[in-house]
Structures are given as structure tokens and as C-alpha cells.
Amino acid sequence: MQERVNSLKAAIQAGRAHIGIWCSLASALTTEIVAGSGTGWLLIDGEHSPNDLRSIMAQLQVAAAFPCEAVVRLPSDDPNLMKQALDIGARSLMIPNVRTAEQARAIVAAMTYAPGGFRGFSVGHRANAFGRIAGYHAKAREQQLLAVQIEDETGVANAAEIAAVDGVDVLFVGPGDLSTNMGSMGNPGADHVQEAISSVRRAADSAGKASGILAPVKADADRYLADGFTMVAVGSDLGLLARGSDALIASFNQ
Numbered sequence: 001m002q003e004r005v006n007s008l009k010a011a012i013q014a015g016r017a018h019i020g021i022w023c024s025l026a027s028a029l030t031t032e033i034v035a036g037s038g039t040g041w042l043l044i045d046g047e048h049s050p051n052d053l054r055s056i057m058a059q060l061q062v063a064a065a066f067p068c069e070a071v072v073r074l075p076s077d078d079p080n081l082m083k084q085a086l087d088i089g090a091r092s093l094m095i096p097n098v099r100t101a102e103q104a105r106a107i108v109a110a111m112t113y114a115p116g117g118f119r120g121f122s123v124g125h126r127a128n129a130f131g132r133i134a135g136y137h138a139k140a141r142e143q144q145l146l147a148v149q150i151e152d153e154t155g156v157a158n159a160a161e162i163a164a165v166d167g168v169d170v171l172f173v174g175p176g177d178l179s180t181n182m183g184s185m186g187n188p189g190a191d192h193v194q195e196a197i198s199s200v201r202r203a204a205d206s207a208g209k210a211s212g213i214l215a216p217v218k219a220d221a222d223r224y225l226a227d228g229f230t231m232v233a234v235g236s237d238l239g240l241l242a243r244g245s246d247a248l249i250a251s252f253n254q
């Protein structure tokens with residue numbers, strides 16, 4: 001048995017844009033619905049959603065039936081959380097609030113078995129199909145993807161050094177946190193925030209890495225894609241359900 005090719009990693013390494021959907025509802029059922037949409041990837045949010053390892057694993061299991069890559073965002077760069085997430089089969093990770101190259105190197109090391117890193121070794125787990133993927137441990141890095149989130153001015157200032165870290169695949173802008181940390185709470189459209197976002201993309205480009213962002217407004221997503229972002233989340237299960245139900249009820253209350 002071979003590990004499935006990480007289609008998101010293959011696409012962005014080829015410079016092809018892949019749009020995704022953010023899954024915030026912590027539900028295997030809604031994630032399964034999203035996974036069947038034709039999305040290139042989906043994000044299982046372990047930072048701002050009521051997810052735990054079991055709910056993340058359930059979403060990984062349903063997403064595995066579809067040709068989309070499930071990216072798991074962890075609440076921090078805690079290497080123990082990363083070990084557990086990798087072992088349950090999350091091979092694409094998004095880590096929030098990455099500010100320095102040193103932090104990025106530590107994250108890569110936590111994803112990597114010795115001698116290149118310190119990921120804890122377990123002989124069998126969901127990641128290696130319970131021992132059925134031959135040579136998993138030696139080849140695990142091949143299908144891993146690391147998206148580090150740039151979410152404040154320190155991360156922006158260090159974006160070039162972070163992008164240069166071997167093992168970092170994507171600089172992923174967190175527009176909400178970045179705008180808030182830059183004094184324009186929840187307004188990534190502010191000029192100085194837009195310039196910061198562009199500088200992150202340029203830093204990724206210069207290092208031969210991909211850039212990503214969450215852009216639930218189509219006009220923004222189209223603009224970021226046109227600018228060269230290749231990992232773009234264009235909506236969320238939460239937003240689709242909340243705004244869709246609001247609009248449905250409003251349509252009968254006119």
C-alpha cells in the first residue's frame with residue numbers, strides 16, 4: 001500500500017492555484033458535505049472551532065473518501081499536538097502565529113523523524129494505515145505540507161526568512177488577526193494591511209514558496225488569486241450556513 005499523493009502540495013509546487021473551504025463547525029457530517037463539493041482542499045480548524053483529536057480524526061476519515069486534501073490547523077506550534085495530529089493522519093498542517101524563522105524551523109523539526117527532526121516514532125497509527133503503508137516513516141515528509149500563518153507585523157517583517165526555511169511550503173496570511181494586530185481590527189482591506197499582505201506574497205514568491213489567504217468575499221478571492229496567491233480559502237461551512245439561513249428567512253419576511 002502507498003500513501004496517497006498530497007494533491008494540494010503537488011498543485012502549489014507546480015504553481016497551480018487550489019481553492020479551499022474552511023470547516024469551522026467541528027462536524028464530520030458537514031465536513032463530508034464540503035469535501036464532496038469539488039473543493040481542492042479543506043481546512044479542519046483546531047484553533048477557533050470546538051475540535052479535539054477525535055473530532056479532527058472523524059473529519060479526516062470522511063474527507064479521505066474525496067479527492068481533496070484535508071489541512072488541519074492546530075491551536076499553536078505545540079510539538080506534542082503536532083505529533084498527535086500527524087499520527088491520526090493529518091499530513092497537511094497549518095500553524096498559526098508564526099513570527100520567526102527559528103519558530104518555523106522548530107515546527108518543521110516537530111514534523112520530521114530523526115535525524116532531521118524529533119517527531120515521536122510510533123510503529124503503527126492511522127497515518128501509516130496501521131502499518132500497511134510500506135516505508136511510511138522514511139518517506140513521511142514527502143506528502144507533508146506545512147502552511148505557516150503570518151498574522152502580525154513581526155511575522156510580516158520576517159516573512160522572507162520564514163519562507164526560506166526548508167520544509168515551509170506556504171506562507172498563509174491570517175487576514176483577521178493581521179488586520180487586528182495592525183490596528184485595523186477585522187479590516188484586511190485597509191491600505192497598510194493590504195501592503196503587508198502583498199509583501200508576504202512577494203516574500204513567498206522570492207523564496208519559491210506558495211502563499212495563501214482566507215478570502216470569503218469573492219471579489220477579494222479573485223484579486224488574491226490574480227495576484228499570485230495559490231492556496232486560497234474562498235468560504236467556510238459556518239459562513240455558508242449562517243448567511244444562507246439568514247437570507248432564506250429574510251426572503252420570506254419581505
Ligand SMILES: O=C(O)C(=O)C[C@H](O)[C@@H](O)CO
Pocket residue numbers: 045048149151173174175176177178214
Ligand atoms: O486571522 C484570520 O483571519 C485567520 O487565521 C482565519 C480565522 O481564524 C478563521 O477562523 C475565520 O475567521
